[in-house]
Amino acid sequence: MVNAFKDGWLTFRSIFIGMGVTIRHLFSPSVTELYPEEKIELPKGARARLFVNIDDCIGCNLCARACPVNCIDIETVPATSDVDLGKTSTGNPKRFWLTKFNIDMAKCMYCDLCVHPCPTECIYMVPEYEYSEYDRSNLVYQFSDLTSDLVEEVKEKAEKEAEEKQRQKEEMQRKKEEEKRKKEMEEKSSVKPEENKKDEDSENESSDTNKGDE
Amino acid sequence: MEIFGNIDPAISVLAHTLLPLTIILVYALAAIWGERKIAGFIQDRLGPHRVGGWHGWAQSIADLLKLLQKEDIVPADASRFLFKFAPFMMFAASYAAFAVLPFSSAYIGSMINIGVFYLLAVTSVLTLSVIMGAWASNNKWSLLGGMRSAAQMVSYEVPTIATVLTVIVVSGSLNLMTVTELQSGNDVFGFLPNWFIFQNPFLIVAFIIFFISILAEAHRVPFDLPESESELVAGYQTEYSGMRWAMFMLAEYADMLMLSLLGATLFFGGWNSPFGEFMAGPIWGFFWFMGKGLLLVLVMMWIRWTLPRYRVDQLMAICWSVLIPASFINLILVALWEVIF
Numbered sequence A: 001m002v003n004a005f006k007d008g009w010l011t012f013r014s015i016f017i018g019m020g021v022t023i024r025h026l027f028s029p030s031v032t033e034l035y036p037e038e039k040i041e042l043p044k045g046a047r048a049r050l051f052v053n054i055d056d057c058i059g060c061n062l063c064a065r066a067c068p069v070n071c072i073d074i075e076t077v078p079a080t081s082d083v084d085l086g087k088t089s090t091g092n093p094k095r096f097w098l099t100k101f102n103i104d105m106a107k108c109m110y111c112d113l114c115v116h117p118c119p120t121e122c123i124y125m126v127p128e129y130e131y132s133e134y135d136r137s138n139l140v141y142q143f144s145d146l147t148s149d150l151v152e153e154v155k156e157k158a159e160k161e162a163e164e165k166q167r168q169k170e171e172m173q174r175k176k177e178e179e180k181r182k183k184e185m186e187e188k189s190s191v192k193p194e195e196n197k198k199d200e201d202s203e204n205e206s207s208d209t210n211k212g213d214e
Numbered sequence B: 001m002e003i004f005g006n007i008d009p010a011i012s013v014l015a016h017t018l019l020p021l022t023i024i025l026v027y028a029l030a031a032i033w034g035e036r037k038i039a040g041f042i043q044d045r046l047g048p049h050r051v052g053g054w055h056g057w058a059q060s061i062a063d064l065l066k067l068l069q070k071e072d073i074v075p076a077d078a079s080r081f082l083f084k085f086a087p088f089m090m091f092a093a094s095y096a097a098f099a100v101l102p103f104s105s106a107y108i109g110s111m112i113n114i115g116v117f118y119l120l121a122v123t124s125v126l127t128l129s130v131i132m133g134a135w136a137s138n139n140k141w142s143l144l145g146g147m148r149s150a151a152q153m154v155s156y157e158v159p160t161i162a163t164v165l166t167v168i169v170v171s172g173s174l175n176l177m178t179v180t181e182l183q184s185g186n187d188v189f190g191f192l193p194n195w196f197i198f199q200n201p202f203l204i205v206a207f208i209i210f211f212i213s214i215l216a217e218a219h220r221v222p223f224d225l226p227e228s229e230s231e232l233v234a235g236y237q238t239e240y241s242g243m244r245w246a247m248f249m250l251a252e253y254a255d256m257l258m259l260s261l262l263g264a265t266l267f268f269g270g271w272n273s274p275f276g277e278f279m280a281g282p283i284w285g286f287f288w289f290m291g292k293g294l295l296l297v298l299v300m301m302w303i304r305w306t307l308p309r310y311r312v313d314q315l316m317a318i319c320w321s322v323l324i325p326a327s328f329i330n331l332i333l334v335a336l337w338e339v340i341f
Helices: A003-026 A062-066 A148-190 A193-213 B009-042 B059-069 B081-100 B116-136 B139-170 B176-181 B201-218 B242-267 B282-304 B310-338
Strands: A049-052 A072-078 A096-104 A122-127 A141-142 B102-104
Touching: A003 B282, A049 A072, A049 A096, A062 A096, A072 A148, A072 B310, A096 A148, A096 B059, A122 A148, A141 A148, B009 B059, B009 B081, B009 B102, B009 B242, B009 B282, B059 B242, B081 B116, B081 B242, B102 B282, B116 B139, B116 B176, B139 B176, B139 B201, B176 B242, B201 B242, B201 B282, B201 B310, B242 B282
Parallel strands: none
Antiparallel strands: A049 A122, A072 A096, A096 A141
């Protein structure tokens, strides 16, 4: 009987304690954020969307190589000698036209690995997270600011220059070889054959290793 | 009755009949919204917040419109007539009980001498309609819920009736209007109103038992086993959809209000003002009556978001081994008190 009353008292006590807790919460302010109207500030270093400051990009391709999911697609064209693309804000000279710099945010997994290799710190995360799209292709962000006409012009120029260079190179090589042959001829006629052989072998070896490195 | 003095009797009867209905409908919309808001606030949320502008006040109306558009599904193997009839019978039963509640000194649906008896008798039909809907659904979860509900309501009717009886012992009348009139005035300790809960220490115990019992009668947490949405899908409401389900819901809320108003009438002086003659009169009477009833409804909601649900055996143990003996002992003690003082 006494125990029953004790239990009863304990029951009521615990119920009233619980009701006290709930009524305190009834009047305490709610923790809900009314999302579309109110937005909480993202923490520092939040990874939400990639952004490329294309003016600072030198087209080094390091970010694309670092990307584990291959969501960065870069196409560069070397600048011809008649144009100067200037320097980035960090002082690095720009040597490439960036004809394509696409980031597929649908593929991106927000790992931040592309951000750190960048020598000019031009690719980074911005705290912008409301960019859902109805079409997945809209999530491919194109950062290149060149017009298609300019891209073609630049490409043509670069090809021409490359051909020119190639030709010059070949010519140079031909000249070198001729000179070499002349020298050999001269040496053969002047120096003894035995000593000459040894020297030639060592020279050939070194040149072979050099080629392998290249 | 006086407020409809010199009108055509047919219109008077119609007005008498429809007045509680309008109250119930407005109350049900407000209470469902209120319950969700209270649930939200207690859990540090905001609750419905979109529909209608200010704190989502139109949420219940939107829900009602949604329910109206839903398909009225009757399961293939269900007993069609009983299935369709059960929700309306349930609402009719809880609505019929409003006939004997004195809403103010000027308005009571039916001034009958056996008011409390009629009320308790007519609310027993609720059990019948719950089990009718459950059985007609031809679904084991429905039937399980229905059986639980029948057991629960039949059991908890005993302590409810016993505690109501304690009040009747004090008042000596079954007419709720007379019961209310007996509680007017401010004579307890010179300032407290003459409400029954202040008149007799054993009536406080009676009120606690009564309140626990009506929680179970109205299927409220911690005794909401008939529905127990996390275990029995939705109990006897499982197969219902659209407006028939809404009728069940309406009946539940009406039942809740009716039992709270009964508690307010029996223990808290019904339409009597707590300040004696101040703020008294038919209109203020209605205000006080509804205010007291809604306060009890609020406490029910408060409890709902505080306590977990009992197991079905615990529920029965509480009723049969605690509440029923306590209520009968209390009845004897109240009777003795009345004889001695």
